[in-house]
Amino acid sequence: MMGQFVFRNLFHRPLRTLIGVVAIAVEVTLVIVVVGLTSGMLQETAKRIEGIGADIMVQAPSAQIFIVMSGSPMPIKIGEKIHDLKYVQYVSPAFLQFNTSGGVETIWGIDPASFRDVSNGFVFHEGHDLQGRDDMLVDDWQARAKHVKLGDTYTLLNHDWKVVGIVEHGKAGRIFVPITTLQELVGGRDKATIFLVRCTRPEHTPDVIGEIKELLPNYPVRPVKEFMTLMTSTNIPALQTFINSMIALAVSIGLLVIFLSMYTTVLERTRDIGVLKSLGASKFLIIRALLAETTLLCLLGIFTGIGLSYVVRAGFLKLFPTLSILITAGWILRAALIAIVGALIGASYPAWQASRKDAVEALSYD
């Protein structure tokens, strides 16, 4: 009977219910998509770093692990010192530039010869490796997303580049240019953002890491194989703060809308509450009925939100094919729990207020 009562009440005011469902759905979608977007970007970046084939990555002391946004260059000569260490076979510097004009992308300035040594080279779909100072390579995803063809001119950083090769995706970045040209364009002559190191044998990696740490104290030195596990939002404080802020925003939306919705519901149903009291309904029963209604509303919003997340992801991927949005069962569950807890908090005050209503006043309410 209580189920029927709650269900019928929920659909007695369809517009109110719809607004509540949409608010919860937006909340859930926001959490799932924001987390999915950041996790997807991190995972996709980590995969591409791992895909290079290097054994070790060295960064500047203040650099973030999320290298695509890193802006901490080191003197390029450090590479020579690393190269002199025992068990080091190849060292390749890379200069990374984060670009937001005309899209969000990281431009990889590489030294073609040493990068080829470290990574065993690119797999070319078309064209050839970097040769001229204005040459550019793009991976197949980027080419598809930006409708770039071999021989096209690609303008980035107010500079016209010539696309000389389209390579298989999954190695480092999506756009590659000569390191010297990029250094000149952004005023980073003789600087490198990272050094990619290849050992003579993979099992020498720990020894080489130890040596580099001794040579360059305070410089983050990481085995590339562990990069995937390290690339989480918790290792990137600013990103974690961003995610937390977005979750807080999402929860606030849900909480406030549910609060308002249930508050007006209680006002609208003042007389009904009086009737329930006249029938002998306890305070607990009235609270339970309103919280059950909120939970049902929330469940509808959660299911809608999950569906909406996939729709939003599909839309994003259509607009920005190089994006990666990772929707996981774990975060769907967490988003659902966040929505339910937020909604119940939002509904608890109106429910408590309803339970305390004076029966006589409630019955004479117009």
Next chain:
Amino acid sequence: MAITVTIRTNSTGNAEPELKTLEPILKVENVWKLYHAGKVEVPALRGVNFEVLPGESVAVMGPSGCGKSSLLYVIGGLAKASRGKVLVDGNDLVAMSDAERTKLRRHKIGFVFQRFNLLPALSAKGNIAIAQYIHGDGFDPHRFEVVTKMLGLDGRLEHRPSEMSGGEQQRVAIARAIINEPKILLADEPTGNLDTKNSEIVLEMLRRLNKDLGQTIVMITHNPEATTYFDRVVHMRDGVIVDGVPAD
């Protein structure tokens, strides 16, 4: 003033008559109800004394503002008397907590209101069944069928209040009020929103409930014609009962 009513009954297989004492199901002793308008105390009831016997039907009449509704709410435990005693089936409502009065209401009192007060989201069946749910014994299909048939609600049970006439809504409200076999049925102007024909139907049903099922009823009304359906009429004025108190 304590009142004891004695009646003669014949016990089966016994030629000698025996005396049986009926205790009042409702006893109101020197009850005051004060409302506060700012710092001013406004008395709605000023020492009401009143008793109802089991199986009795009593109509309470009086002008607007004389305290009839306040008396009904105090008797039904919806409002707490400021002073005095309200004994329902031996339980003093004035000494009870809000939760205890709620429980008593659930088990011993049924309400019928002037404005029907049906839950708009529920069907007629749902409105009646929710009272059974709150009562705690769950849905009793037999009792449900008896009550709805008696009130002529067959065929209207799946309709919502907005799809029913005033008379039908009030019959649903009566069904809801008596579905749990309350000790006392309290009716607050039950015909106040009905036309003459529907008023007569509702009053006749209340009379049948009283005569056929022995349901104790206390009804508030403005309508002198309505009182003819009841055993006893009590008049109120300025927060006190001015007549109709049974004699010692």
